[in-house]
Amino acid sequence: MEMEKVIEIQHLSKSFGSHEVLKDIDFTVNKGEVVCIIGSSGSGKSTLLRCINLLEKPNGGSIIYNGENILDSKHDIYGYRTKLGMVFQHFNLFNNHNVLSNCMVGQLKVLGRSKEQAQTVAMKYLKVVGMEQYINAKPKQLSGGQKQRVAIARALSMEPDVLLFDEPTSALDPEMVGEVLKVMKELAQSGLTMLVVTHEMGFAKEVADRVVFMDKGVIAEEGSPEQIFNNPTEDRTREFLSRVL
Ligand code: ADP
Ligand code: MG
Secondary structure, three states: OOOOEEEEEEEEEEEEOOEEEEEEEEEEEEOOOEEEEEEOOOOOHHHHHHHHOOOOOOOEEEEEEOOEEOOOOOOOHHHHHHOEEEEOOOOOOOOOOOHHHHOOHHHHHOOOOOHHHHHHHHHHHHHHOOOHHHOOOOHHHOOHHHHHHHHHHHHHHOOOOEEEEEOOOOOOOHHHHHHHHHHHHHHHHOOOOEEEEOOOHHHHHHHOOEEEEEEOOEEEEEEOHHHHHHOOOOHHHHHHHHHHO
């Protein structure tokens, strides 16, 4: 079956000074696919996500979206960025806004939706993450797991083509990891396109369509969860897995 590509990365590179953090990265995210990125701390996972959503400027390569290289200087970066949702390790909620408002601000300011429409959409996604009872709460009144579920609802409220997650459960107390992974699993099953950097090997194994193993700025190996976890071809994949599993 021919898959529809949402984002295609070609020869992407990124350096900080003389430190080459991403080296000639190639990979594709297809529509409806869940891709998990795994690898040691410092291997370049966050930098890759930050390059994809242009929080960092790549030094070279292409990011093809809708058939166009968005790194071309004449490209409309603003429009592209509204099509990507991002969920961060530390939630990055607006602390002075309540839950409902957190899910409306971007819709009002970036998408130009009406207040009424933004509220309807926000409520729809707050229900999806099970936080509709908390619309008037401020972030500081919520647990970490609840905050992250609101952050996911906020990202969904922008109705992005792909949702990027950077270790969404790493900052959570262990007892709250499950509720966030459960929401993410439901989103995956609903057909959302997701690119997830994670240390949760159980999640990657169970939910990913494809697993990408990064090591020292390169994609060392990628394949089905079955292949990566049960039958890796690279020594460094085996070595990494033996440390984390
Ligand atoms: P990971 O998310 O896999 O832990 P990162 O992408 O955060 O890895 O980092 C990869 C490497 O790039 C690390 O050596 C890190 O120190 C370096 N790095 C990341 N961001 C910056 C930055 N803004 N300035 C300088 N070095 C950075
Ligand atoms: Mg990281």
